[in-house]
Amino acid sequence: MSMSSTTDSIQSPVESADLIRSYPGFLWWGLGEATNGGLRFYVWMFALTAISLVGANAWAHQVAEGMIVTNMTDHVSWGLYIANFTFCVGLAAGGVMMVIPAYLYDDEEMHKVVIVGEAVAIAAIVMSTLSVVVDLGRPDRFWHLVPGIGRVNWPVSMLTWDVIVLNGYLLINLHIVGYLLYMRYLGRKPNPNWYVPFVFLSIAWAISIHTVTAFLYCGLGGRPFWNTALLAPRFLASAFVSGPAFIILVMRILRITTGYTAAPGPARTLIQIIRVAMTINLVMLASEFFTLFYTGGAHGASAQYLFFGSHGHYGLVPWIWTAITFNIVGAILFFMPSALDRGSVRITACVLCIVGIWIEKGMGLIVPGFIPSTLHEIVEYSPSLVEWKVTAGIWAFGILMLTVLLKLIVTVFTGEQGTAEA
Amino acid sequence: MTDDDKSGSEHQPGELSGPHLPILNQPSTRRTALKAVGAALGLAAFGRAVSPLWSIPENVSVDEFLQQHYKELSEADKKKVFERLEAETKENYGANVTISDPQPIPGVRFGYAINLSKCNGNGACMEACNKENNHHRGVDQSYIRVLEMSKGSLDMEHGTTTFDHTVPQDDKFYMPVQCQQCENPPCVSACPVEATWQEDDGIVVVDYNWCIGCRYCEAACPYHARRFNWEQPEIPAEEVNPDQGYLSNRIRPQGTMEKCHFCLHRTREGRAPACLEACPTGARVFGDLNDPDSDINWILKNKRVFVLKEELGTKPNFFYFFDS
Structure with a gap:
């Protein structure tokens, strides 16, 4: 079964069969655990389910009536969905990239946080996949994208690459989280041979999903605003902020609702990562800003529209300045010594940076790529109610998944049953 | 949602568990029944939410759903596809049309x-x-x-x-x-x-x-x-x-x-x-x-x-x- 020579951790064939036999029981237990909880838990899950259903309903209308119910046009042909997709890919990548210090520095305390990061990655990948599915004009033809039965344009199309790496990433993280949970459930010590290689794979893969997603945009010569080599590094830097910031928030919520805590060390490591990554992100933004405006010309047209408005159109100006303000204030807060303590400074900084990056990488990056259009027409875009509903539904569903995963994680890691309210 | 015959015993980490379902200190039948009701309501709500999709089978036939890429269609396949599309145009637009498939003229660009x-x-x-x-x-x-x-x-x-x-x-x-x-x-x-x-x-x-x-x-x-x-x-x-x-x-x-x-x-x-x-x-x-x-x-x-x-x-x- 195992090629390892460490005899004590090898499962004998009999035990392996046992592992397989116990698996349905594990799933059954998970199902039961995911639906057990106190009043607050049920209210929370009910609210998330309700929002998800609103989103599902809006999407069903969109499929039946056509994408005319969105505010996208032939000029701005991608909008809120792809914006949200881009952010969620970053969140997924960032969730795992903070695994690096845990293994690089062999930081044992970090492991309690790492599994939370993997859970965030799973939920975020599901959200980004859903964001692409709802953006398809013909979701009924989704199978055309499946290697083997469809017809994939590989290796030329960056979108094909993206589909492959995102699904691969989802499988890797499902395996890691699923394996660790299952072993804990069985009360066994996880065999490192069965998950550590996958952890390293997922770290490399995390960088790849965000790089490929950046290539999706920066490979297009006809869109000068995206066509910059800085895009992929900027994506990575901002993912190193949004991922850890989101995990800090999740850990805080877990501590309040379930008492699941890690030592203060890991959070401080995360904040150090954020400090460096956010600084790099802002430096790259400034560098981009300089090139766009000092040179001017066609390359600057979208940036002019985005930051200052152009020819009487100012649709994105409030968005981007909100993002920049949030990012800068968030960065300053992170640099304050009190950010290292458990307190409101840290939480405010996390929220500001997450919102700032969501705008910067979404509405502030995808939409201005289309304004002005390739024939230099200015057609503005702001999302329709249907688009907001669908996006809210995707987030609610993602958070619902995350809640279930965290509930299982907290239950097996703390050994307490039934009292957890994630 | 859950089986009635499962015991209510708690699962302890550290114990090698078989397929036991811990029903967590609750009278299992009551909680199970509530969950079953909740699941049924949730499914019904989901069905209602996506009900606009039921119009799809009218617009997308099985043949269309399963249709292969143009380059993988044989001449016979193409004939069938074109006939179907002509019939659909007649039905949806009330127009009699002919769908052809002229090929590139060799040597022409x-x-x-x-x-x-x-x-x-x-x-x-x-x-x-x-x-x-x-x-x-x-x-x-x-x-x-x-x-x-x-x-x-x-x-x-x-x-x-x-x-x-x-x-x-x-x-x-x-x-x-x-x-x-x-x-x-x-x-x-x-x-x-x-x-x-x-x-x-x-x-x-x-x-x-x-x-x-x-x-x-x-x-x-x-x-x-x-x-x-x-x-x-x-x-x-x-x-x-x-x-x-x-x-x-x-x-x-x-x-x-x-x-x-x-x-x-x-x-x-x-x-x-x-x-x-x-x-x-x-x-x-x-x-x-x-x-x-x-x-x-x-x-x-x-x-x-x-x-x-x-x-x-x-x-x-x-x-x-x-x-x-």
Whole structure:
């Protein structure tokens, strides 16, 4: 079964069969655990389910009536969905990239946080996949994208690459989280041979999903605003902020609702990562800003529209300045010594940076790529109610998944049953 | 949701557990019943939420759902597909149409050129395109956009497509833009499912029944040449052009991409594109780039021609020139 020579951790064939036999029981237990909880838990899950259903309903209308119910046009042909997709890919990548210090520095305390990061990655990948599915004009033809039965344009199309790496990433993280949970459930010590290689794979893969997603945009010569080599590094830097910031928030919520805590060390490591990554992100933004405006010309047209408005159109100006303000204030807060303590400074900084990056990488990056259009027409875009509903539904569903995963994680890691309210 | 015969005992980490379900200190039957009710209600709510989808089976037949990529269809398959599409057009639009599949003429490579000294911005080409290609009537869709440009600049930033005054204006010139049928088409590279490709005569086509509607090609095109069907096109029965090509002007399904195809259902049979035929100024020149005696080759040899956005390396087969 195992090629390892460490005899004590090898499962004998009999035990392996046992592992397989116990698996349905594990799933059954998970199902039961995911639906057990106190009043607050049920209210929370009910609210998330309700929002998800609103989103599902809006999407069903969109499929039946056509994408005319969105505010996208032939000029701005991608909008809120792809914006949200881009952010969620970053969140997924960032969730795992903070695994690096845990293994690089062999930081044992970090492991309690790492599994939370993997859970965030799973939920975020599901959200980004859903964001692409709802953006398809013909979701009924989704199978055309499946290697083997469809017809994939590989290796030329960056979108094909993206589909492959995102699904691969989802499988890797499902395996890691699923394996660790299952072993804990069985009360066994996880065999490192069965998950550590996958952890390293997922770290490399995390960088790849965000790089490929950046290539999706920066490979297009006809869109000068995206066509910059800085895009992929900027994506990575901002993912190193949004991922850890989101995990800090999740850990805080877990501590309040379930008492699941890690030592203060890991959070401080995360904040150090954020400090460096956010600084790099802002430096790259400034560098981009300089090139766009000092040179001017066609390359600057979208940036002019985005930051200052152009020819009487100012649709994105409030968005981007909100993002920049949030990012800068968030960065300053992170640099304050009190950010290292458990307190409101840290939480405010996390929220500001997450919102700032969501705008910067979404509405502030995808939409201005289309304004002005390739024939230099200015057609503005702001999302329709249907688009907001669908996006809210995707987030609610993602958070619902995350809640279930965290509930299982907290239950097996703390050994307490039934009292957890994630 | 849960089995009644499971014990209510708690699962302890550290104990090798069989398929026991911990029902967590609750009277198992009561909690189980509540969960079952909750699950049923949730499923019912989900069914209600996605109920607009039930209209899909009416619009998308099993045959359409399972249809293979154009290049994988045998002649017999194609015949069946075309017959089905003709029947659907009859049913949905009340029009009798014939769907054909003209193939590229061996050795021919099409090129197009526009004389910007002659074009006066009258827009007859856009109108002809709309009619010929069975475009959605509600939004006056067309594969051509005519830019009104200021004399003294070729910068499209100083152009506009939304002019509605008499033409030509003295200080303006007019530049129609449509698919440039690039030799190195960024849209084809972008498509994740090979729903769009370049034919042997240089025309970039779309299999409207294979496109998934992701619109990556629309983002990739530097010439705003691609269009998305944001809704099902509406065309009165008497206005439907019955002479239709599978890869060209047949009525497109909702949620898919479309683009200019040099009227291949006409040009592959020796006729001119509809936009050229409609142009009252004689500004448009179309022909075979491989034929040394063609009009298009005469233009390329004798005029100072240019292509749009040459620096992007797309190598358009669409040229512009001025007289003298």
